[in-house]
Amino acid sequence: MSNKNSIVTKLAFLSVSFMVTSAYAIQGSLPQLKAALGISQPQSEYLVTTPSFAVMIFVVLSPLLQQWFHISDKKIIMAGVTIVGIAGLIPMFVNNYTVILISRLILGAGYGLYNSQAISLISVWYEGSTRAQMLGWRAAAEQVGQACTLAIAGLILSVAGWHASFLVYALAFVVLFFFAVRVPDDSASQDKNVAEDDLADDIAEEPKQITKISPVVYLLVLFAFILCIDYIGMENRFPGLAVQINGSQYTGSSMFLSLMLIGATLGGLFYGSIQKRLGFGTVYLGLGLMALSNFLFGFAGHNFIMMVIGLLLIGFPLQLVSPLIFNLLPDLAPADKQPLVTSLCLIGFNFGAFFSPTVGQWTNALLGQSLSGFGLAAPFPVYGAVLILIGVIIFFATRHSQKAN
Template sequence: MNSAKSIFQKFAVLSISLVLTSSYVISVSLPDMKKTFTGMSTSSVELLSTLPAFTVMIFVLISGWMTEKIGNKKTVALGLIIVGLAGIVPVFATSYGVIFASRLVLGAGLGLFNSLAVSMIGFLYEGKTKASLMGLRSAFENLGQSFLIFVAGFLLTVSWHATFWVYALAFVILPIFYFGVPDTRRDVEVKEKGKADVHQHINIKVIGLAVFFFFLVMIHIAIIVHLPFVVTENGFGTAAQAGVITSSMTILGVIAAIFYGQIYDVLRQYIIPIGMVCLAIGVLIMGLANGYVMTFAGALVFGVAYPLIAADMFNKVSTVSSPNSETLTASVMLIGTNCGALLAPYGVAGLSALIGDSVGNRMFVLLGAILIAVTIGAFVIALRSRKAEKKAVEQ
């Protein structure tokens, strides 16, 4: 494969990740939408931003069945078409009910190719290239979200209806992906036999990773949600200064994800345990901080480590999944992440009530202690994995 074609193929595979987290980009238009839907509560209007997450969780499972019927590429293409069509419905709709329904359909479209954004990389690449692309995929998610939020903010000067034009990006990505990505093994099977003859299933390793991801995402969301309270309630800074910290975490996360491939070459199976150490250190620094600078420093350590762990988790999809089950494996892991994100507010509320800490300092220290315990387990698993690799090489 020549260099130009290879680069375009990689971009085409990564391009679908640009819209994966697009559900929340219309949050900038919610205040104006509330003025239009005067008969609706604020929470009902805000629900339009998070509503797609419910159907995403359902359709990440259905996507595995879809790939067996029509193949990977057509499943992604169908998802992009649904995202494009359902996404722009609010541009023309004035009824809350119609917009509500369109957001549910949008989630269905995103769910169809959510797991395939991960597993397609595993189908087409291996080794260093796969590891590098897994990191870039995470970066593409964040870059896509940032770009669409910027565009939505610009379109908001026209009207809140106009902000929903951002979903037209799906129609731009569709031909790039469909003509830039070759058929995968599943696509060939569907073409030759009418359907894939190997049914997908999961194993105990996949369930373990999904549970791990569930708690990791819950902790991540807890930190993001409570960090502004730690900054403002302790008098470390204003809400705007807290926003600087969170945005800096996102930027550093993108940079870290871009260099995941190079980091993977050096650390290999130790990325997760070392990343967990950094997470624990970052959370403890924030929990014990006595000022803005110290809080900022802890947040940056946390912000660098989290995307590296997430990228490594998805990089393991093809190695821990059962034969021909990469898509289902990625789906189960994504369900773990979505459940963690959806249940995080309840977990935070329960933990705060348990330790009697409404601000978050003591909760951060407790989360840091939990991460240290998990880190010890991660190092044990990494060492066992290393020994297993050495045995395999010797034999």
């Protein structure tokens, strides 16, 4: 039986989160994909965000499949990672947009099979500050994975073209091997050990009794939805704007997208210490920094440096907020409702990611801006203003909930 506090065991569980955000690895290839397949800007963006639609469905189906077929957590996670590896490689061999889009849906199904387990197992194994730290590390693992897959796919793109860039999904099989070798398959025994380890803490401090789902949960779901519309939208539109500024032959977008994820990784790594100091105030810090990044990105115009600063800034505050959302849930809903509220927040994140191209298109239409050239930057000042408004709403809703309790 693996020691839950072993660094190797922790890395094994975090390793599966390494691939969860690899759907975005092909973002640097979008201008080339768009030209090669003869598709529109929203169609090219949907190649990145369509996996999120399948994630929403399979986040709900995954626990049901486990119950129906009596599948352990380890096996469902391994099945999901295997699907990611196989479906991710399919676009290497085809030129048909519809076939590639379907393969991306299957890729998302793989993510959805194990996404919630990667989060809930941390809540089962760890408590208090250790749980907050592990959730932050899990968020950091996602960003490290996205940075690595983006960088690798971008390097392959510059050498061998957009088809070959999908070879990056072969990394899923490396993750699968590490996870299979290191993580034990006795989930019940693991849960029992965790319960025994935490028994002294439970005796020392009786947990607060929660009888119903707090309305703050639904605000957090909305928050997750808007965060991903903004974050994924900026990632998707940066390559097109970079080409507009630097010329049609420019292929350096993947490098900057990878650098953006360094900030996101730092946000995940430092989340535990920041949350310990600021508590719920971490939400407001994250919102303020994200709004600032949107204004820099949206108003940059021909200033490539200003646009890059806005891009690089957005990752850090996102990873302050996303683990906080999951860390707050145990205090906002009864124990038997935790799977439900976790799934709701995951659906919020993934629906926002999936719907990001359409919201961006609608925002462009409302502003009277085209979906080409510098019109691609038009939605982001609006997103920044919305984030500030959401911060105000969360502030007053939280105060109301505290007074009610």
